[in-house]
Amino acid sequence: MIPIELVSVGKRYLRGIWPRHLAHLIHGRKKAQSDWFWALNQVDFTLTEPGKRVGIIGANGSGKTTFLRIISGVTAPTHGTVIVHGRVAPLLEPVAGMQPDLTGRENIFLVGMILGMRRHEVRKKLSVIVEFAGVKEFLDMPLKHYSLGMIMRLGFSIAIHVEADIILVDEAWSIGDAEFQTKSFDRLKALHQRKATILFVSHDLEAIRRQTDEALWLDHGKVASFGPSGEVIDAYQQAVREGRATGISA
């Protein structure tokens, strides 16, 4: 089954704030037109089989985050067709959905369920998640008393234990100490061996070269190149050297 297919997908965002746009609409249409910009434009992207590791590269503002948001379903496309087969786990920002006033345990259930797990699934995985995050002694302490590092580790640990078919990783690698990073890497590897598709956004090109099979290069919201990681990264680095690869130019 094709895990991900995007056909001429476009995503338009409002540049300013919405009430001002509304005011423009009321006062006349001309200004209202320029309020919009295209974060993604005519993007075609197909993964033909599950189990691929794909790196997503490009300058800041080239549409990488929007691309992940479209696949995770956080945002709907403005144009085009999006087909996603499989449970998606976003490892985008590990603190999303967490409640500082709830305890670590309550947060594991809350976030685990928000990410699509059933209550009994979370209960079954509770000890593994806690073990992985290394927060065993603090399980019944409100999250607000955790250190930032502990919160991030916990969030990451919950998300990475969702039995997902498609995993979206957005620069989450810098979390935790060397030991935690090694553990995270091993867990992703295990998921990959179970035929999970992994999309991996990073500015660390060497990490992408080592850890992915294919790479997608986004430039100004369009696909600049998609193919084997080594080739795409070489082309990207060439473009950067020549000053051709830039983000959104206002």
Added chain:
Amino acid sequence: MNTGPSNRPTVIRTPRHSNRWALELLWTLSIHRVSLRYKETLFGFGWIFLQPIALTIIFNYIHRVARIPTGDIPYPLFAAVGLVVWSLTALTTSQSVVTVAGEVMLLKRIALPRILLPMSAVVSSLADLCVMGLMLVGLFLHYHISISWEVGWIPALFLIHLSLLIGISCLVSLANVFLRDIGHAIPSLLQLWFFASPVFYPSSMVPKEFVFLSRWNPMTGLIEGYRAALLLGKPPPQDLLWPAMIVSLAIMAIGAACFRQMEGSISDIL
């Protein structure tokens, strides 16, 4: 400026979320909403009683001053029923305001059925209703009110009430995303609505020129309906029940339709 192709967007996603999962999540969100509201307060759930009790005392005073006719019903009981019914509406409405707009981090990172957020405000308000219901039971025992078979109307009234709450919750939470003005307007609007509803006076006291408006205020039919069934042992007044039902169902339909239509833009606007 590129305007892009003009084909309509299509999104196909499998596997779909299971309903059981959605219900479980709704329950979890609601429980946390209740516990967060009273966590770290000394009196905890006692605060749920405080407002209705304070208002009942104030109303008793107003009753003394203004001589509000309530027939055979003791005034504290008359006001308490009105207050419990009103509190549920007011609480749900004010809780709903930030359910969606307050979850920026969550909604921008994780895809979940967004309707669960306003619905958790409805469900968590029902917890408060249960506590306030206990207060009512106490009052009933104190005044030796006998319950007639007409309490059979309560579930029907409650369903109408619930549909009103669901509709309001959808509309308010959604509107506050697009226009933060709503968040500022809601407390004043609620106050206005409170005085326009027969909470501490009977609807029979509404001045002639406002009778039409009052009848189409769904809270009129609901409060008078609950009162009739609980305190008078009579069926709800039909001339008020029908408008309440029509308006409540209409608000639910409009709210749900708007939410469905607009929810895709929520994470873009936030």
